[in-house]
Amino acid sequence: MAAQRTTGEIIGKIVDESGSVLPGVTVTLRGAGVAGAPTVVTSETGTYRFPVLPPGTYDLEYTLAGFTTLKRDAIPITVGSIVELDVAMKVGALEESITVSGQSPVVNLASSQVSTAYNSDWVRNAPVRRFSYFDLINSAPGVSATSNVGQSTAAQSLGNSTNENSYQIDGTDISATPWPNTDAVEEVEVLQLGASAEYGNMQGAVFNIVTRMGSNQFHGDGNFYLQTDSMTGRNTPQSVDNGLPYHRDRWRDGTVQAQGPFMRDKFWFFGSLEYQRDWDSQPGVDPKFPALNDSRRVFWKFNYNITPNHRLLHGYHN
Numbered sequence: 001m002a003a004q005r006t007t008g009e010i011i012g013k014i015v016d017e018s019g020s021v022l023p024g025v026t027v028t029l030r031g032a033g034v035a036g037a038p039t040v041v042t043s044e045t046g047t048y049r050f051p052v053l054p055p056g057t058y059d060l061e062y063t064l065a066g067f068t069t070l071k072r073d074a075i076p077i078t079v080g081s082i083v084e085l086d087v088a089m090k091v092g093a094l095e096e097s098i099t100v101s102g103q104s105p106v107v108n109l110a111s112s113q114v115s116t117a118y119n120s121d122w123v124r125n126a127p128v129r130r131f132s133y134f135d136l137i138n139s140a141p142g143v144s145a146t147s148n149v150g151q152s153t154a155a156q157s158l159g160n161s162t163n164e165n166s167y168q169i170d171g172t173d174i175s176a177t178p179w180p181n182t183d184a185v186e187e188v189e190v191l192q193l194g195a196s197a198e199y200g201n202m203q204g205a206v207f208n209i210v211t212r213m214g215s216n217q218f219h220g221d222g223n224f225y226l227q228t229d230s231m232t233g234r235n236t237p238q239s240v241d242n243g244l245p246y247h248r249d250r251w252r253d254g255t256v257q258a259q260g261p262f263m264r265d266k267f268w269f270f271g272s273l274e275y276q277r278d279w280d281s282q283p284g285v286d287p288k289f290p291a292l293n294d295s296r297r298v299f300w301k302f303n304y305n306i307t308p309n310h311r312l313l314h315g316y317h318n
Helices: 120-125
Strands: 008-016 026-030 039-041 047-053 056-063 069-077 082-084 087-089 097-100 114-118 143-145 155-157 166-169 185-193 206-211 219-227 247-263 267-281 291-307 310-317
Touching (some): 026 047, 047 056
Parallel strands (some): 008 087, 069 097
Antiparallel strands (some): 026 056, 114 185, 143 155, 185 206, 219 247, 247 267
């Protein structure tokens, strides 16, 4: 399907100590985003490839009879990235192995695009408000919110108009809405320059949201955010607000998430529920009459591995 950019890939070339290519090397991939432990065998040119990898970290193991087993741990994969991992294997005994961890930063050498990718750790810990995913994408360099009042639903990138952007969730163009809650987001990509032709009629930025997915591990988490008027500062003088500063009446935001397998290595689920109450009065408005915004958001996502090369995804959000 066109304009589906929700995964990354790993490519590479394997040589021996003299620089000669090594065909027939078995490369094994492990990570929470894949079922089991997929393997590939290097071609006659010593190359290998793992395409369509969900965002996350992965471990690689290289084995060939007569050579020392080599392992690369914690390789980060982001949305749209092509990570090139070329390795050299040494002659050695079968029981020997070398593990490379705390590796140098992985650079995407296959792309000249200007983009920003925020992984799951950043999404969980970013010191930004969490009204919607717009608060995440507005943190990217060159992106500015069109409004800081209430729940912003548009953004500008490098001075482009707001209607020149493309908003996508899991590869589907959603035209900015609806909003899955921020705790259902796995990774955020803001593609500003160099977008490929797959995005079609788009002159601004591509805001690409990839949501969380299930795995072979059962896991649950929950979050609760609270803000009161006593926790809110005044940022307007008397001459501007006429004695009626911004008033935070109520802010409550609670989410609960669950994920796991229906069938190990075959059928996974992820689900999220959110209740958000946002009541406030803007400067100059009587706090007795706040704007009342209540949101109840439901999100679920099912991943079914039909074959190692064919996958089915079903998702819903309101």
